[in-house]
Amino acid sequence: MVAIIIGVIVLIIVGAVAWAIGAYNGLVTLRNRVKNGWAQIDVQLKQRSDLIPNLVETVKGYAGHESEVLTQVTAARAGVVQSAANGDVAQRMAAENQLTRALFNLQATAEAYPQLQANQNFMDLQAQLKTLESKIAYARQFYNDVVLKYNTQTEVFPSNIIAGMFHFEQAQYFQVDDTAREAPQVHF
Incomplete structure (x- = not known):
């Protein structure tokens, strides 16, 4: 009888340890997926950041007097580069949102210049930017989905x-x- 009780206690302890190991490994896996999701966003954002100087220079050739918009884009890109170097995710997200707003303003400004719209280099850069924005949107959605799973696991009982x-x-x-949800305002 005592052997059965000891066996049951050992079985319960082994089961609890196995559950704890599984819960820990599951949390580590989700945390690593969150890091991977952010890395995927980072790759797309870096490509967008690298594309911006070419886009600004092309627009500058046609709409040089729109210096406020060009300055906003340049300053926003500098903020992104600085926040990327700092490694603070929240600061980086804020800087990327500011850059997104500045790019919307730049695109809205560019629409007012038909000769710029006809420029093949500008059209190529705009197509590349549109493709990158789609990839960034997908990467953000993937990242947020993984964050949801991870955060849920850190909050629900008993894995919490x-x-x-x-x-x-x-x-x-x-x-x-x-x-960033508001429509850009362009003044001429």
Whole structure:
């Protein structure tokens, strides 16, 4: 009888340890997917950032007097580069949102110049930017989906016990700020 009780206790302990290992490994897997999702966004954002100087120079040739818009884009890109070097994800997201707004303003400004719209170099750059924006949108969606799964696992019982014991912290969603949802304002 005592052997059966000891066997049941050992079985319960082994089961609890196996569950804890599984929960920990699941959280690590999700945390790594979040990091991978951010890395995928980072690759697309880097490509967009590299494309911007060419786009600005092309627009500058046709709409040089629109210096405020060009300055906004250049300053926003510099902010992205600086925030990328700092490694702070929240700061990087804010800088990327600012750059997105500046690019919308640049595109809206460019639409007012028919000769620019006919320029093949500009059209190629605009097509590349559109493709990159689609990839960025997909990467953001993937990242946010993984963050949702990870954050849910860190909050639900009983895996929240393991998350608390091993200091798994909530991941931040890549959100668009309220000003990016507004239509760009272009003044001539």
